[in-house]
Amino acid sequence: AQSVTQLGSHVSVSEGALVLLRCNYSSSVPPYLFWYVQYPNQGLQLLLKYTSAATLVKGINGFEAEFKKSETSFHLTKPSAHMSDAAEYFCAVSNQGAQKLVFGQGTRLTINP
Amino acid sequence: GAGVSQSPSNKVTEKGKDVELRCDPISGHTALYWYRQSLGQGLEFLIYFQGNSAPDKSGLPSDRFSAERTGGSVSTLTIQRTQQEDSAVYLCASSLAVGVGQETQYFGPGTRLLVL
Numbered sequence: 432a433q434s435v436t437q438l439g440s441h442v443s444v445s446e447g448a449l450v451l452l453r454c455n456y457s458s459s460v461p462p463y464l465f466w467y468v469q470y471p472n473q474g475l476q477l478l479l480k481y482t483s484a485a486t487l488v489k490g491i492n493g494f495e496a497e498f499k500k501s502e503t504s505f506h507l508t509k510p511s512a513h514m515s516d517a518a519e520y521f522c523a524v525s526n527q528g529a530q531k532l533v534f535g536q537g538t539r540l541t542i543n544p
Numbered sequence: 545g546a547g548v549s550q551s552p553s554n555k556v557t558e559k560g561k562d563v564e565l566r567c568d569p570i571s572g573h574t575a576l577y578w579y580r581q582s583l584g585q586g587l588e589f590l591i592y593f594q595g596n597s598a599p600d601k602s603g604l605p606s607d608r609f610s611a612e613r614t615g616g617s618v619s620t621l622t623i624q625r626t627q628q629e630d631s632a633v634y635l636c637a638s639s640l641a642v643g644v645g646q647e648t649q650y651f652g653p654g655t656r657l658l659v660l
């Protein structure tokens with residue numbers, strides 16, 4: 432079985448500060464990993480995904496994530512937060528044998544002016 | 545191009561009534577997924593379609609829940625005899641299915657269901 436743990440249900444940073452959202456996964460087979468963002472009253476939008484190519488993945492809106500197999504982690508970062516980054520962020524895992532996404536509980540990101 | 549669309553956007557119903565939720569996937573996407581998002585349970589997988597067949601319906605919480613897909617396109621999720629615990633946002637997603645799990649799933653805006 433696969434699972435995802437997102438450390439911190441709420442993260443608050445100042446505008447211009449580093450954003451770090453943590454994600455750890457559990458999978459018995461090589462995983463595919465995803466970060467999605469959800470703005471209020473909207474569906475989920477893909478930020479980036481890891482599919483066993485480069486371990487450092489760059490996504491939209493200046494976000495990136497690094498796959499670390501030894502740490503079973505896929506943390507999301509952005510060097511400088513913008514007010515428009517305020518949203519809920521979900522880490523998810525799937526694998527070659529399963530189509531469904533297994534999501535973490537989500538992290539709500541607040542940006543302070 | 546058009547994204548995944550869902551209707552209705554909001555649905556209020558009384559306990560015990562049946563509801564139908566509709567999903568229109570992106571044109572050409574053969575895979576379609578239903579998820580449920582609730583405060584207590586987070587985002588949960590319900591069912592997955594490849595074409596008109598459902599290889600994985602393991603996430604359906606009870607036999608009150610069913611889904612179908614016709615013509616390899618539109619899908620309907622039906623909840624019979626709704627209960628208050630069915631209140632949630634029901635999200636639909638679609639993808640180009642290549643059977644390896646790495647395809648990006650594109651999500652619709654969801655249907656917010658409230659059972660009184």
